[in-house]
Amino acid sequence: MLSSAFSLFVILYMPEPGYENALIAEELVDWMNKHFAEPSTEQGDMLNKLEKPWENTSFWSYLTK
Secondary structure, three states, X not given: OHHHHHHHHHHHHOOOOOOOOOOOHHHHXXXXXXXXXXXXXXXXXXXXXXXXXXXXXXXXXXXXX
């Protein structure tokens, strides 16, 4: 947890030289994908094959990820 907070701090407050005024959107997306896992493709494929995927217990948690 501390490592993810520190890496976010570095992205926000310690930009690389020459990038002080640059947009950091890509860096934030990379940080988010690294520290907060997205749902797996396999789980999405499994839900996609169901006739009524919303009745599966993992459906809503998959959508919120």
